[in-house]
Amino acid sequence: MNTPVFSYKNAESFFDKQELDQMGKKAAKAMEELESGTGRGNDFLGWLHLPENYDRDEFERVKKASEKIRSNSKALIVIGIGGSYLGARAAIEFLNGTLSNAKADGMKVFFAGNSISSSYHYELLEMMKDVDFSVNVISKSGTTTEPAIAFRLFKELLEEKYGREGAKERIYVTTDKQKGALLDLAKEEGYERFTIADDVGGRYSVLTSVGLLPIAAIGADIDQLMEGAKAAHDDLAEKEFEKNPAMVYAALRNLFLEKGKSVEILVNYEPSLQYFSEWYKQLFAESEGKENKGLFPASLNFSSDLHSMGQFVQEGTRIMFETVVSIDSPKYDIQVKEDDKNVDGLNFLAGKTIDFVNKKAYQGTVLAHCDGGVPNLSLHVPQQDAFNLGYLFYFFEKSCAISGYILGINPFDQPGVEAYKKNMFALLGKPGYDDMKAELESRLK
Ligand code: PA5
Numbered sequence: 001m002n003t004p005v006f007s008y009k010n011a012e013s014f015f016d017k018q019e020l021d022q023m024g025k026k027a028a029k030a031m032e033e034l035e036s037g038t039g040r041g042n043d044f045l046g047w048l049h050l051p052e053n054y055d056r057d058e059f060e061r062v063k064k065a066s067e068k069i070r071s072n073s074k075a076l077i078v079i080g081i082g083g084s085y086l087g088a089r090a091a092i093e094f095l096n097g098t099l100s101n102a103k104a105d106g107m108k109v110f111f112a113g114n115s116i117s118s119s120y121h122y123e124l125l126e127m128m129k130d131v132d133f134s135v136n137v138i139s140k141s142g143t144t145t146e147p148a149i150a151f152r153l154f155k156e157l158l159e160e161k162y163g164r165e166g167a168k169e170r171i172y173v174t175t176d177k178q179k180g181a182l183l184d185l186a187k188e189e190g191y192e193r194f195t196i197a198d199d200v201g202g203r204y205s206v207l208t209s210v211g212l213l214p215i216a217a218i219g220a221d222i223d224q225l226m227e228g229a230k231a232a233h234d235d236l237a238e239k240e241f242e243k244n245p246a247m248v249y250a251a252l253r254n255l256f257l258e259k260g261k262s263v264e265i266l267v268n269y270e271p272s273l274q275y276f277s278e279w280y281k282q283l284f285a286e287s288e289g290k291e292n293k294g295l296f297p298a299s300l301n302f303s304s305d306l307h308s309m310g311q312f313v314q315e316g317t318r319i320m321f322e323t324v325v326s327i328d329s330p331k332y333d334i335q336v337k338e339d340d341k342n343v344d345g346l347n348f349l350a351g352k353t354i355d356f357v358n359k360k361a362y363q364g365t366v367l368a369h370c371d372g373g374v375p376n377l378s379l380h381v382p383q384q385d386a387f388n389l390g391y392l393f394y395f396f397e398k399s400c401a402i403s404g405y406i407l408g409i410n411p412f413d414q415p416g417v418e419a420y421k422k423n424m425f426a427l428l429g430k431p432g433y434d435d436m437k438a439e440l441e442s443r444l445k
Pocket residue numbers: 081082083084138139140141142143144147201202203204286414
C-alpha cells in the first residue's frame with residue numbers, strides 16, 4: 001500500500017546540510033527518549049504503540065454501537081471539546097467531505113459542546129426536535145464545562161422525545177475508565193460506555209473510542225484507519241535520522257524556529273482538510289506552546305486563502321514556513337469543457353481536469369513562496385481514504401512528540417488551559433473560588 005511521502009526539497013535552499021545534521025542529532029536523542037519512555041510526561045505515552053495494542057474488544061463494541069446508531073438514528077450529536085472532538089471532526093470531513101450533512105441520505109453528524117454559544121445550541125436543539133438522533137458525549141475528565149452544559153440540553157431533549165428508557169438506548173458515553181462525574185452518571189443510568197485510557201491525553205486520543213465511534217458512525221472503515229496508523233507506527237520506529245520522516249520533519253521545524261521562523265502554516269488545497277488542520281493546531285499548540293517556547297501553529301486553506309492571507313505569506317513579516325498536505329489523486333475529478341463564447345478566455349484549459357488546475361496552482365504557489373522567503377515542506381498523500389488518514393494522524397502525533405522533546409518541553413501536559421477556567425469559575429460564583437471573585441471583578445470595572 002502506498003503511504004504519505006514527506007519531502008523538504010523546496011526548503012533545502014534555506015539551510016546548510018550541516019545545520020540539519022546537527023539538529024538531526026537532537027532529533028535522534030529525542031526519539032530515544034520517547035521510545036525508551038525516559039522523557040518528560042512519560043506517563044502519557046499510551047498513544048505511542050496504540051496502533052498495535054489497541055483494545056480489540058472495545059473496538060468491536062464501537063463497531064456494534066455504530067451500527068445501532070446507523071439503524072435507529074438519522075443524526076449523531078457528538079458532544080466534546082478540544083481533543084474530545086477535533087480528531088473525529090477532522091476524520092469525518094476528510095473522509096466524507098464538507099457537504100455530507102447537506103446530502104439527502106446518510107448519517108448526519110453535528111458537533112456540540114465545543115463552544116458556549118447559546119444561539120448555536122438553540123438552533124441545533126430546534127433542528128433535532130424532528131429528527132431521530134443519538135448522542136455521543138465525550139469527556140475524559142467528565143467535568144469540562146462546555147460539553148457538560150451541552151449534554152444537559154441534549155439529554156433533556158432525548159428524554160422528552162423517547163422517555164428515560166428510550167433515551168438510554170441513544171446515549172453513548174466516552175470517558176475515563178475509572179473516575180469522573182460522567183462515568184458515575186453513565187453507570188447510574190446504564191448508558192453504554194467507552195473508555196479513554198489514563199495514559200492517552202485528549203489531543204492524542206483520535207485513534208481510541210474518542211475518535212473511532214463518531215468516525216464509524218458515518219460508515220467509515222475504522223479497520224483501514226487503524227491499518228494506516230499501524231503502517232506509520234512501523235515506518236516511524238526507524239532509528240536512523242535520514243530514514244525517519246517524523247524525525248526529519250521535527251528537526252526541520254526546530255531548525256526553522258532557530259532561524260526566526262516561528263510560525264508553521266499547515267496548508268491544504270482541499271476544503272475537506274480544513275478540520276484536519278484544526279486537529280493539527282491543537283496537537284502542536286497544546287503540546288509545544290509552554291515555558292515561553294514553541295512554534296505558533298497556523299493553518300490556511302488554498303487556493304481560497306491565497307486571495308486573502310496570501311498577500312501576507314508572500315510579502316509580510318518573514319516569520320513563517322509552510323507544510324502542505326497534498327492529495328495526489330482526488331476522490332472525484334471533473335473535466336473543463338470547451339465553451340463557444342470563451343468570455344473568460346479559459347478554452348486553453350479544455351480537456352484538462354479541475355485537479356490539474358489545482359495542482360498547477362499548488363506548484364506556482366510553492367515557487368512563489370520560496371522566492372518570497374517561505375520554505376516549503378510537503379506531505380504527499382496518495383489518496384484521501386481511511387488508511388492514509390490513519391497514517392497522517394500517527395505521523396503528526398509522533399512528529400509532535402519528537403519536536404517537543406527537541407524543544408525541551410513536556411509535550412503531554414497543558415497547564416496553561418487552566419488559567420481561563422479558574423477565572424471563569426470564580427466569575428460564575430462556583431463554590432470554592434470565592435477568594436478570587438472580588439479581585440477579578442474589580443479588574444473588569
Ligand atoms: O488535549 C486535551 O487534553 C484537551 O484539549 C482536552 O481534550 C479538552 O480540554 C477536553 O477535555 P475533556 O475530555 O476532559 O472534557
